[in-house]
Amino acid sequence: MVDQLSWKVGGQQGEGIDSTGEVFSLAQNRLGYYLYTYRHFSSRIKGGHTNNKIRVSTKDIGAVSDDLDILVAFDQETIDVNYHELHSEGIIIADSKFNPTAPEDCKAKLFAVPFTEIANDLGTSLMKNMVAIGATSAILGQSTEEYREIVQEVYGRKGDKVVEKNMEALRQGAEYFNEQAGGPIERLQLEKADGKKRMFMIGNDAISLGFLVGGVRFMSAYPITPASEIMEYMIKHLPDYGGTVIQTEDEIAAATMAIGANYAGVRTITASAGPGLSLMMEAIGLSGITETPLVIVDTQRGGPSTGLPTKQEQSDLMAMIYGTHGEIPKVVMAPSTAEEAFYDAVEALNIAEEYQCPVILLSDLQLSLGKQSVQPLDYSKVEIRRGKLQQGELPELEAKEYFKRYEVTEDGVSPRVIPGQKSGIHHVTGVEHDQTGKPSEVASNRQAMMDKRHRKLNNLKFNQPIFTNKKHEDADLLVVGFNSTRGAIEEMMPRLEEDGIKVNHAHVRLVHPFPAEEMKELVDSAKKVVVVENNSTGQLANIMKMNIGNLDKINNVLKYNGNPFLPSEIYAKCKELL
Missing domain, CATH: 3.40.50.970 (Thiamin diphosphate (ThDP)-binding fold, Pyr/PP domains)
Incomplete structure (x- = not known):
């Protein structure tokens, strides 16, 4: 049995690829598995190759997997484009309608299942996605009844007859695969999930x-x-x-x-x-x-x-x-x-x-x-903080006096009022202004207003400007990223540790104002720094260099072909640099 597997479904946009992935993943979620998905789709409404890669695990995960266990293909293009991800013991289940073939260098086993034929016999080709999920359930040794709750949620509004038709499509898909393969694929049996409820x-x-x-x-x-x-x-x-x-x-x-x-x-x-x-x-x-x-x-x-x-x-x-x-x-x-x-x-x-x-x-x-x-x-x-919004009664203003909406204060933040609030009258304009909002081009006022505005962020409070996974006081390597690269970085770190490389991880959560002191401390304690980002110029690395220096330490790992990082790619690049 395995503690995780990767499943991908692909075909032409508009033929139910999304709903296939949705029903499969929701069922695994209800069983208590952890999931992480990534959808590849074209910038058009209908047509063009699309696929949905879904990773199922008994442990918390945060990235798409390096390889692929099961590929569900609704057309030949899906096989041609994605087969290289399959490992040697992977499986392709494809609609027999298009006479699927596997490339010569594909080591995965191909099973042709009549998705469309079975669906048509049940009344509509639209149910071919359920036939495919049924075949998948047979591979995993899961009962089709484990999908009933999701089928009811998705199709229940169309009536009980539609629900039962879809359940029958699941059953026939599973039966057909079992007849071909002789039963579930033992090497793809998932260990039992913890059964806990999690949001997805x-x-x-x-x-x-x-x-x-x-x-x-x-x-x-x-x-x-x-x-x-x-x-x-x-x-x-x-x-x-x-x-x-x-x-x-x-x-x-x-x-x-x-x-x-x-x-x-x-x-x-x-x-x-x-x-x-x-x-x-x-x-x-x-x-x-x-x-x-x-x-x-x-x-x-x-x-x-x-x-x-x-x-x-x-x-x-x-x-x-x-x-x-x-x-x-x-x-x-x-x-x-x-x-x-x-x-x-x-x-x-x-x-x-x-x-x-x-x-x-x-x-x-x-x-x-x-x-x-x-x-x-x-x-x-969750707490709601509204700052210096004046919500009570304001002091009375003298005749022809205006509220100092842009009052010069020590912390740079001025009192704020809601329009129409008694004694809160003030000007609002996009040109430079004085403390009441009245337009002003006086040099001294301009400097005072600029200084006031920039003082605001001197004392910005942010709970965790950098997420850190610091295992070593003196690391061989510090890996830095932002946004979605975190999961791939965390997954490849144990591989580096197994190679005897001491590695720390820092993920920037507050990009601006940049948390220079915290980052400098992490950079100073590492021999080399690698910044992982999906762009061609190393923008985060350049921001780090501007704020903390250390130009000789900071290296780039870049990917800008439109695809997310895989853990193995980051691992390989880090090994190269070391």
Whole structure:
């Protein structure tokens, strides 16, 4: 028996590949297994190869696996594109409809199963995905009845007859495979799971849930991959809490509308990807100079321009820190797991209001759209902090006097009021202004206002700016990453340790302001440093060099072909450098 296996289903987009992966993974989740998935899909509505790789384990996991145990193919292209991942004892189950063949150098065993034929005999070819899952259950030695709960959830609204038809498709798929193979494949039998209930969600859902419990009641956004699921989640759930979502005409409107709503006192967010963030840059500057809270999610994808809209990349880092014109205080956060994404979404709202500045929650496609097991969330950790928002009565103003909305304070944060609040009248403008908001070009005022705004982040409090796995005081190697590379890094570390290499791990969670002191301490205690990132220029490594020096120690491990890192790739690169 094995403690984990990797399963992939592939075919043409629009023929039920997603639903096949969803039913299979949900069933394993209900059985108590840990899961991590990554979906490869084309930037079109229908057609083009797509696949979903699902890793099932008895232990917590955070990355896609290096190899593949089972490949479910709905067309020949799936075999041709993915067979190289299969190890020598892997299995291909393919629809006999297209007369599947395995390449000469493929060592995995191919089983042709009539997915479409069985489904047609039951009434519709749409059920071929259930036949494939049934064949999978036979390989794993799982009873098809273990899938009933999920089938009922997915198809129950269509009636009991449809549920039973799908269950019959599962049974016939399992029976056909068992007749061909002579029963379950012993080497692919999973050890029994712990049976515990865990959440199973994509990072975008975790971010959305964090915003919901963190008090967001309005969202303005424009759809874009891979951020659209955040808006879809909020459209579905926000009205239940008295909130609403507006789909704007573009990202410029989304950002400015979010600024307006935050100015009015409503916790508001927007979400986009690289191209959308480019359009928001002027508005981010407006948030900075008007000192209006603004929270934006940037789900990174392959760029530039339209680039690779459905593929993994981490190339927005510099743009998020330095993209705005002029100089404003700004916070950029980068969670690395769905669990962190939930808590960081809440914290982003708090920081935006406490420091009255734009906060960017940086994700990437693998984190945003990859579905993973999440331990039960601790809602007692959620707190809402609104900073210097004046919610009581304000002192009376003298005649013709204005509220000092931009008062010069020691900590750089001024008192904030809601429009219409008695004695809170003030100017708001995108040009430089004095303490009441009145436009001013006086040199001394300009310097005082710039200094005031930049003092805000001198005392920024962030619970864990760097996630660290520090096993050694004097390490041979420090591996650094951000966002979704964490799981692959953690998985390859024991391999290096087995080779006698002392390795530490640091994952940056607060990108800006950069936690220089904490990182310098980790870098100083290592002989070499490797920074793992999905871009071509080593953006995080360059930020580290700017903030802490150590140019001779810091090395790059880069991948920018649209695919996420595999643990073996990082391991091999680290070995090369050492």
